[in-house]
Amino acid sequence: MKRAQDINEHIAWQDMTVGCEIYEPGTSRLTKTGEWRSRTPVWIEEKCKQCLLCAPFCPDASIPCKDGKRSEFDYEHCKGCGICIKVCPFKAIAWEDEVGKEEA
Amino acid sequence: MSIRERLSGNEAIATAMRQINPDVFAMFPITPSTEIPQYYAQYVADGKVDTEFICVESEHSAMSACLGAEAAGVRAVTATSSAGLSYMNEVLYVAGSLRLPVVLAVSCRALTGPININHDYSDSFAERDSGFIQLYGENNQEVYDNYLMAHRIAEHPDVRLPLMVCEDGFITSHAIENIELEEDAAVKAFVGEYKPENYLLKEENPLAVGPYGVSAYYMEARVAQAHAMMNAKRVILDVAADFEKTFGRKYGFFEAYKMDDAEVAMVIMGSSAGTAKVAADELRAAGIKAGVVKIRVFRPFPGEELAEVLKNCKAVAVMDKSEGFSACGGPLFAETAGAMINLDNRPKMIDIVFGLGGRDFTVNAAKSVFERLIDIVKTGETGPVYTHMGQREGR
Amino acid sequence: MAYNLKEEMNKEERFHSGHRLCAGCGAGIVCRAMMRAVDPGDRAVICNATGCLEVSSFQYPYTAWEDSYIHTAFENASATASGVESAYKVLKRKGKIAEDKNVKILAIGGDGGTYDIGFQSLSGALERGHDFTYFCYDNNAYMNTGTQRSSATPRFASATTTPAGVESVGKKQVQKDLTQIVVAHGSPYVAQTTLFGNMKDFHEKAHRAIYTEGPTFVNVLTPCPRGWNYKTEDILAICKAAIDTCVWPIYEVVEGEYRLTYEPKNKLPIEEFMRPQGRFAHCFKPGNEWTIEAAQEYVDKKWEELLAKCR
Numbered sequence: 001m002k003r004a005q006d007i008n009e010h011i012a013w014q015d016m017t018v019g020c021e022i023y024e025p026g027t028s029r030l031t032k033t034g035e036w037r038s039r040t041p042v043w044i045e046e047k048c049k050q051c052l053l054c055a056p057f058c059p060d061a062s063i064p065c066k067d068g069k070r071s072e073f074d075y076e077h078c079k080g081c082g083i084c085i086k087v088c089p090f091k092a093i094a095w096e097d098e099v100g101k102e103e104a
Numbered sequence: 105m106s107i108r109e110r111l112s113g114n115e116a117i118a119t120a121m122r123q124i125n126p127d128v129f130a131m132f133p134i135t136p137s138t139e140i141p142q143y144y145a146q147y148v149a150d151g152k153v154d155t156e157f158i159c160v161e162s163e164h165s166a167m168s169a170c171l172g173a174e175a176a177g178v179r180a181v182t183a184t185s186s187a188g189l190s191y192m193n194e195v196l197y198v199a200g201s202l203r204l205p206v207v208l209a210v211s212c213r214a215l216t217g218p219i220n221i222n223h224d225y226s227d228s229f230a231e232r233d234s235g236f237i238q239l240y241g242e243n244n245q246e247v248y249d250n251y252l253m254a255h256r257i258a259e260h261p262d263v264r265l266p267l268m269v270c271e272d273g274f275i276t277s278h279a280i281e282n283i284e285l286e287e288d289a290a291v292k293a294f295v296g297e298y299k300p301e302n303y304l305l306k307e308e309n310p311l312a313v314g315p316y317g318v319s320a321y322y323m324e325a326r327v328a329q330a331h332a333m334m335n336a337k338r339v340i341l342d343v344a345a346d347f348e349k350t351f352g353r354k355y356g357f358f359e360a361y362k363m364d365d366a367e368v369a370m371v372i373m374g375s376s377a378g379t380a381k382v383a384a385d386e387l388r389a390a391g392i393k394a395g396v397v398k399i400r401v402f403r404p405f406p407g408e409e410l411a412e413v414l415k416n417c418k419a420v421a422v423m424d425k426s427e428g429f430s431a432c433g434g435p436l437f438a439e440t441a442g443a444m445i446n447l448d449n450r451p452k453m454i455d456i457v458f459g460l461g462g463r464d465f466t467v468n469a470a471k472s473v474f475e476r477l478i479d480i481v482k483t484g485e486t487g488p489v490y491t492h493m494g495q496r497e498g499r
Numbered sequence: 500m501a502y503n504l505k506e507e508m509n510k511e512e513r514f515h516s517g518h519r520l521c522a523g524c525g526a527g528i529v530c531r532a533m534m535r536a537v538d539p540g541d542r543a544v545i546c547n548a549t550g551c552l553e554v555s556s557f558q559y560p561y562t563a564w565e566d567s568y569i570h571t572a573f574e575n576a577s578a579t580a581s582g583v584e585s586a587y588k589v590l591k592r593k594g595k596i597a598e599d600k601n602v603k604i605l606a607i608g609g610d611g612g613t614y615d616i617g618f619q620s621l622s623g624a625l626e627r628g629h630d631f632t633y634f635c636y637d638n639n640a641y642m643n644t645g646t647q648r649s650s651a652t653p654r655f656a657s658a659t660t661t662p663a664g665v666e667s668v669g670k671k672q673v674q675k676d677l678t679q680i681v682v683a684h685g686s687p688y689v690a691q692t693t694l695f696g697n698m699k700d701f702h703e704k705a706h707r708a709i710y711t712e713g714p715t716f717v718n719v720l721t722p723c724p725r726g727w728n729y730k731t732e733d734i735l736a737i738c739k740a741a742i743d744t745c746v747w748p749i750y751e752v753v754e755g756e757y758r759l760t761y762e763p764k765n766k767l768p769i770e771e772f773m774r775p776q777g778r779f780a781h782c783f784k785p786g787n788e789w790t791i792e793a794a795q796e797y798v799d800k801k802w803e804e805l806l807a808k809c810r
Contacts, residue, residue: 001302001309004560004561004562007559007560009320009321011324012324013323013324013325013327013328013331014328016321016324016325016328017560018203018264018328019201019202019203019204019264019313019325020201020314020315020317020321020325020559020560021302021311021312021313022311022312022315022557022559022560022561022562023302023309023310023311023312024309024310025309025310025515025562025564025565025566026512026515026517026562026563026564026565027517027560027561027562028515028516028517028518028519028556028561028562028563029515029516029517030517030561031517031518031519031561032517033516033517033518033519036522037522051504052504052505052508053504053697055504055508056504056507056508056528056531056532056535056697056698057528057694057698057734057735058527058528058531059520059522059523059524059525059526059527059528059531060516060518060520060527061512061514061515061516061527061531062516065508065509066509067509068505068506068508068509070508074516076516077516077517079521079522079523080522081522081523081724081731081732082523082730082731082732083523083528083731083732083734083735085732086732086733086734086735086736087735127585127586127589128582128585128586128589130581130582130585154592156585156586156588156589158581158582158585158627159627160578160581160623160627161619161620161622161623161626162619162620162623164574164575164578164620165575165577165578165581165619165620165623166578168571168572168575168578168579168581168582168620169578169579169581169582169585170582171569171571171579171582172546172569172571172578172579172580172581172582172583172584172585172586173582173583173585173586174582174586175569175582175583176544176582176583176586176587176590177586177590177595178585178586178589178590180582180586194572195571195572195575198571198572202571304544304567304568304569304583304586305544305567305583305586305587305590305596305602306567307542307596307600310542310564310565310566310567310568311567311568312557312562312564312567312568312569313567313568313569313570313571314553314557314568314569314570314571315557315558315559315560315562315570316553316554316557316558316559317558317559318558318559321559
């Protein structure tokens with residue numbers, strides 16, 4: 001079965017899938033939308049209470065969660081929308097260019 | 105053993121469907137194809153089939169539901185005519201490009217306007233670029249047989265294209281004629297089970313269908329689809345060969361009637377071919393070498409084979425039962441003339457648009473076409489290439 | 500089982516990163532939450548209308564979906580879902596899908612593909628009673644083509660086909676109340692929600708809709724930062740304002756019984772919803788005060804009507 005990773009803009013028509021079908025889940029992850037980002041949110045782990053309110057509101061599934069805890073942003077895919085910054089009740093996420101400024 | 109019956113074209117199609125017992129039938133009524141789902145609804149009501157029969161709210165939704173069902177892994181069918189086919193137009197192209205082998209019965213009927221319920225091919229010809237295979241029958245027997253072959257052609261892995269089984273609205277769809285039906289079990293064995301490799305409901309892996317295709321992929325996708333249509337030529341002949349072996353009736357891309365030594369010939373489709381053949385017989389009795397080519401497979405168009413059978417004629421009339429408004433000829437003429445273009449010695453060719461909206465086509469009318477061809481042969485003058493026939497003329 | 504955000508976030512992702520929705524797009528949040536509402540172990544088939552979501556979530560060869568997905572056209576997500584659902588019944592009956600295996604049929608479209616061009620197909624599928632759930636991510640206009648007005652665009656919103664100008668205060672007509680129209684079809688479960696709180700309201704409605712037999716419908720107000728003209732990070736403030744001003748009441752209708760699932764403690768004036776959005780900027784210009792009054796009047800009327808139904 002043909003895999004998405006083997007389909008690119010250089011392959012011949014004979015090597016395309018029939019009807020442009022895809023036979024595996026979540027191949028979009030191969031697209032690194034992190035390149036779109038103009039501003040970057042950063043996670044300030046020491047302030048984080050692990051309430052996870054940020055996680056469901058990330059449109060890009062870029063706040064990985066496991067065993068009830070979040071971890072570092074998936075910067076390969078985070079588009080830098082900043083929704084997580086606003087939703088965090090503990091100011092544990094900030095724009096990279098503003099980190100520290102607030103406290104100063 | 106074949107069963108002798110008397111059925112209309114619509115009932116013949118419904119009977120073929122009952123024998124095949126497709127998984128999903130999405131219907132919407134329109135004259136003259138409505139009888140097909142009506143017969144089928146009764147089969148459902150009487151427990152003769154176990155199809156999911158869904159009465160949707162438009163032809164667009166009928167074809168859309170067929171796409172959903174077919175992609176989900178089952179056989180899906182529908183039937184329509186005229187405006188209903190036009191309303192499906194968008195999703196017909198989707199069916200072709202998604203390579204979903206939906207089988208669609210079309211009782212061909214004129215397009216509006218003025219609104220008219222009778223036969224011509226303006227509906228099905230308008231969908232000639234949709235990516236559907238198109239099979240046409242002259243009578244109820246051919247329509248039935250085409251339907252029995254339809255799923256196997258459409259579903260073949262080298263093809264995977266949707267397919268229209270076309271009959272002439274009212275003329276074939278409603279006229280009751282003798283027919284030889286095949287046994288249910290024999291039909292089921294011939295058609296076989298539908299076994300798609302991937303489908304939405306498959307447990308082992310998901311399937312994603314219908315992407316946005318950027319320019320880097322669109323061209324390749326369309327070329328692949330074009331090749332599938334070319335592959336269909338071989339598969340159509342293979343299935344026809346097996347059909348002949350199984351049921352004894354022979355089919356090709358077209359029927360070449362008395363074409364071996366024909367000097368004048370008519371290229372024609374559907375029920376009108378019967379009339380043309382009678383005219384050819386009468387002219388043959390008078391010593392004129394007349395022949396008829398009846399196109400059965402319009403998509404894929406058998407260009408090379410058609411050129412081969414016409415190449416020794418001196419004059420050919422292409423009979424278009426559809427007005428293409430190109431101001432230079434109908435769709436069948438354009439295709440036939442295109443097929444002849446690389447012959448070293450081409451016959452003279454004319455196009456005659458006839459029979460629109462159910463206008464009669466008589467043996468005398470067919471003979472007059474041959475007479476025009478004879479005149480062209482005699483004088484060497486083609487005269488007007490694109491004309492209409494059967495209309496009342498004033499000045 | 501009571502909603503628990505941590506447990507929800509422990510679930511395997513079923514709408515993946517790498518899709519090409521704009522930064523901050525509400526539809527991405529909706530799709531993730533919709534798929535969390537399908538129980539782990541159950542599979543789904545998503546039938547998607549043409550729109551932003553479709554071109555962004557399945558651009559060949561990249562699908563964002565963990566589950567099977569089909570897009571055929573703009574106006575026919577419900578009809579396509581009807582076919583998938585019919586096929587599912589057949590395969591179940593024939594034993595080709597094991598009895599204990601569930602596949603949930605979901606359809607999703609924007610307001611254009613749901614309120615407008617897909618309305619007939621939706622109505623037909625609701626009437627026929629297919630077992631599926633339709634999610635509308637209502638972002639109040641045709642966003643994929645560049646913010647043209649739809650029947651879901653609220654009155655006075657400036658859209659590219661109803662622009663504000665010297666002679667115009669934006670769209671002239673009020674939003675079509677599609678949720679009520681769906682209720683009128685007799686669907687067993689119909690709900691309105693948006694993105695707020697910890698997504699409990701959304702999740703519970705989505706889950707109930709998906710696991711109620713028959714045709715169910717969830718209408719989700721889904722802000723679009725480009726079309727509504729606000730900063731991407733402000734999406735939750737916009738949604739909160741929508742529910743606290745009662746512009747977008749949060750309720751469900753179970754077998755015809757209305758129930759408010761969120762009632763603001765203090766119903767806020769409509770300016771709170773309109774002011775942060777560039778699409779309403781003209782309403783705040785001198786001389787256009789009446790637009791805000793008219794918008795307020797309409798919201799009040801609709802809210803009172805809804806309260807009457809909920810009592």
